[in-house]
Amino acid sequence: MNLGENLRRVQERIVAAAERVGRDPSEVTLVAVTKTHPPEIIRAAYELGLRDFGENRVEEAADKISKLPEDITWHMVGHLQSRKAALAADLFDIIHSVDSVKLARRLDRFCAERNRLMPVLLEINVSGEVSKYGFPLADRDMLGAAVAEMLALSHVRIEGLMTMAPIVSDPEEARPVFRGLRELREALSARFPQVEWRHLSMGMTDDFEVAIEEGATMVRIGRAIFGPRGTG
Numbered sequence: 001m002n003l004g005e006n007l008r009r010v011q012e013r014i015v016a017a018a019e020r021v022g023r024d025p026s027e028v029t030l031v032a033v034t035k036t037h038p039p040e041i042i043r044a045a046y047e048l049g050l051r052d053f054g055e056n057r058v059e060e061a062a063d064k065i066s067k068l069p070e071d072i073t074w075h076m077v078g079h080l081q082s083r084k085a086a087l088a089a090d091l092f093d094i095i096h097s098v099d100s101v102k103l104a105r106r107l108d109r110f111c112a113e114r115n116r117l118m119p120v121l122l123e124i125n126v127s128g129e130v131s132k133y134g135f136p137l138a139d140r141d142m143l144g145a146a147v148a149e150m151l152a153l154s155h156v157r158i159e160g161l162m163t164m165a166p167i168v169s170d171p172e173e174a175r176p177v178f179r180g181l182r183e184l185r186e187a188l189s190a191r192f193p194q195v196e197w198r199h200l201s202m203g204m205t206d207d208f209e210v211a212i213e214e215g216a217t218m219v220r221i222g223r224a225i226f227g228p229r230g231t232g
């Protein structure tokens, strides 16, 4: 694996995708997803200039974060159980996967104790797959009520939305999912103008270019940078 070469290719593809639709590539943050990879690999990516890293398990992240430079922005991208909210409040700089008011409340409580403000994204299940976490896209009333409740929390701040597209053979098939998230953001901005809905976290190795064309501001990429997982 040539990390530098992989990274350069991914960055070129991000720029090309943004330019295809007239977007400024600097609007798109590359979050390098490092789950299963050891701290040495993350440090190598850091040396190449990356500062945004994503993990999907709290315990695994805790071990790595303690071994890596402090100027890294750590993104929690995986499902977060409410009972791990305290540890997450210690470790992460932003949480992409808030999928219940209960979790938001617990994060708020632990962030208040730590005197910190946590940026969060609301995870949305756009595709409706039962295997996926997130607020169901179709239930706007439920989502609206959840947002209203979260606005009362002083130590979590909603900054946008996140979704995971279904696994498909052709990335074009994921486009309606990404478009659905963008349209939801438009509806929520109209209903909750007091929230700055700046982020759409969408797009992974197999579909990030389509996600950028549809407005992604954060792409979460693992394999295209670090190679396949679980082969060492």
Ligand SMILES: *Cc1c(COP(=O)(O)O)cnc(C)c1O
Binding pocket: 033, 035, 056, 077, 078, 164, 204, 205, 206, 220, 221, 222, 223, 224
């Ligand atoms: C693993 C993971 C990614 C990255 O997936 P790749 O296919 O390796 O790019 C992105 N988002 C979440 C939530 C993940 O768990």
